[in-house]
Amino acid sequence: MATILYVEDHPPARLLMQAIISEMTSHELVLADCGAEACRLAVSTKPALYILDLDLPDTDGLSLVADLMAVHASPVIIVSAYAEAVEQTVLSDSVSNYLAKPLDPDHVARTIQRTLAG
């Protein structure tokens, strides 16, 4: 069982990810709603995987990736409703995978397993 840190500020999206992780995987989900909280939680929980929404209130996805890597390096999956932005972020080396909203639960579960295994 791995710990996954999901950074997302939209409550229904957090609830959805919680449902996917608890029902379709055996991992534990930790939630953060902004970049600052994510960095704090990354120190205390040392997650095996980060899932980041690109559209956050206090930071943008790419600088958050850099901040988190400095605190605790783990694979990153980017989630975004901006398909364009997602494609650009994927070019960054630290990002393992990306998921475009609207999310498909089966695809999310598969991507998480693949990223953790890989």
Added chain:
Amino acid sequence: MWRELFNAPWPDEGSILPLEVQQQASRRIYDYWRSRGWQLVIGEVILWIAACSWDVPHAGVYGLLAVLIGLMFVLGVLPSSFAMLWLIGSVGLLMVQGMLVRGLGAVTALSYLVPYTFSGMLLSGRRRIIVQAWCVVAFWFSLIYEIVSRFPQLDPPRYILVSYNILLAAFTFQTLRFLNQLAVEINTVYVAQKVRQQSHQFLARVSHDLRTPLNSVLGFAKMLRRSELDETQSTYLHHVIEEGELLNRLVSDLLDSAHLSSGKLTLKLEPCDINTICEAVAEEHRPHIPPSVSLNVKLAPGLPPVNGDQDRLRQALGNLMANAVKHTAQGHITIVSRQQGTAVIVDVIDTGPGIPEDQQELIFVPFVQVDGRSPGVGLGLDIARQLALLHGGEIHLTSETGQGSAFSLELPSVTPVA
């Protein structure tokens, strides 16, 4: 007031024109000067000859210099910088002015030509128009004053001066008209670019805001599908998911159309097997085909690969297929892959109502639906055609009312077939 008078809606003075627009404008101005410059040179030559024949002092040397500078300017031997050309051209004009009349003619030239020239180089927007317009008014005023006050003593050099000033006036007004026209055109291009850019940002924002609630609707609906539901509940949920997916496709289509029209969509090119794509598209659409319609797939073996973006080719073909499914109530839909010369062609043939000849171009226009009753916003065929063009291919349509339609996606193959 000046803006209305000159009909020149300049871009805001604070804004910076995109480099591309600036280069285009410089090129246009350069071309204009090269073509108009001949008129000046011819005018200078005529006046030079006239001045020589009336024994104006030093006319030969000044005139020769002026004509030489004019010629070099027209032939493009001198630096191509627009400001330099303008300056050199004006110096040539001033020399002719000075050689013809010492006194009032030179004052006329200085009061009008120098500010006109330098304002053209140094100022922009409304200030430039005001200064240049003032120069033209000053010129006409001094010209009339000169003719009226000296009328009784008019001698041959004065005739030359008057002719020369008329030549300059014609040239000036032509130039002003050209510059105003150019300003209007630049402004149009600039505004169009700005609008495109802003509508692009607007669409990106809207699609984000639409996808965020869609994420919850579709995500939770799909999670709910995993639980025990009775038949009615399953049917309701199925519709929620289907309609949600449709809405998501519409949002994606809007974004794709905006990206394609602004040239922002880039392809990930690799050798693709078109038959695999055809099979995938056929399987994807099979569940949506009504029982009264049969789907046939006829794929030619051993087709050369095409250099394309797998996902985008599938999208283009999928849009053609979706169009066929939407308009075919009975009969059959056939997907045929074949080779023609160096091109690989996929035909999507249906037995729908067909498209009248005068509307065959219209159906590829964004947001246009010929029958006006189909679901969707009318972007599918536009996207398919633009994607085909982006791949270096094309989509051809053959259709006859009542006989059905055949859309042919033509793509260049990777290796030319011998």
